[in-house]
Amino acid sequence: MSAKFIVIEGLEGAGKSSVISVVREFIRQLGQQCICTREPGGTPMAEAIRECVKGDWQESIAEETELMLMYAARRQLLVNVIQPALSKGTWVIGDRHDMSSLAYQGGGRGIRYDKIAPLRDLCLQVFQPDLTLYLDVDPEEGLKRARGRGELDRIERSGLAFFERTRARYLELANHDTSVFVIDAMQPMAEVHRKVKETLQVQVA
Numbered sequence: 001m002s003a004k005f006i007v008i009e010g011l012e013g014a015g016k017s018s019v020i021s022v023v024r025e026f027i028r029q030l031g032q033q034c035i036c037t038r039e040p041g042g043t044p045m046a047e048a049i050r051e052c053v054k055g056d057w058q059e060s061i062a063e064e065t066e067l068m069l070m071y072a073a074r075r076q077l078l079v080n081v082i083q084p085a086l087s088k089g090t091w092v093i094g095d096r097h098d099m100s101s102l103a104y105q106g107g108g109r110g111i112r113y114d115k116i117a118p119l120r121d122l123c124l125q126v127f128q129p130d131l132t133l134y135l136d137v138d139p140e141e142g143l144k145r146a147r148g149r150g151e152l153d154r155i156e157r158s159g160l161a162f163f164e165r166t167r168a169r170y171l172e173l174a175n176h177d178t179s180v181f182v183i184d185a186m187q188p189m190a191e192v193h194r195k196v197k198e199t200l201q202v203q204v205a
């Protein structure tokens, strides 16, 4: 079985971390090696970019700057971690990937797709995940859960309307991509995990 890149997507508070544990266990049971990555982040330089985009600055952050930093971090992770792992047969679980930029910067910030497309092309060429699980949560509930974990960062403080636009774009993208599966993350956690396992059984095993 060739190594696969499985991505978990969703708004803040969607429950990505616990789903990642379920996916990791599923891959282990297949007898395959796997690593987990996060975006932005996952290499020394990409982690510095993560601090940078999540942090507060004494200046306004242009939407285009945020977008380019996301792709810069993604390129580092792809070239230094994801592709080398896949080529030696190690599966990769991605805590976010390109769909986040399309949803947050495209939908949330409102950057037109024709501005994003050249960066996608430069960064990814034809690379794409084998499977994406999008955990769909009502933004109000998601933010409530995120707030319960501590103070919100710069992106998390973008406001409810921003997250509503981001969610709408996620759902629109999922609708047009047969490799993306929408999981209702408003259900009890046990049900979310059951649905994740069922999707993996059908799509991967």
Ligand code: TMP
Binding pocket: 012, 038, 039, 040, 070, 095, 096, 097, 098, 099, 100, 101, 102, 104, 105, 155, 156
């Ligand atoms: P998280 O991984 O802890 O959710 O934090 C990542 C934050 O960065 C989250 O608010 C979503 C945001 N983000 C984007 O806006 N665009 C992107 O392309 C990625 C990967 C993340």
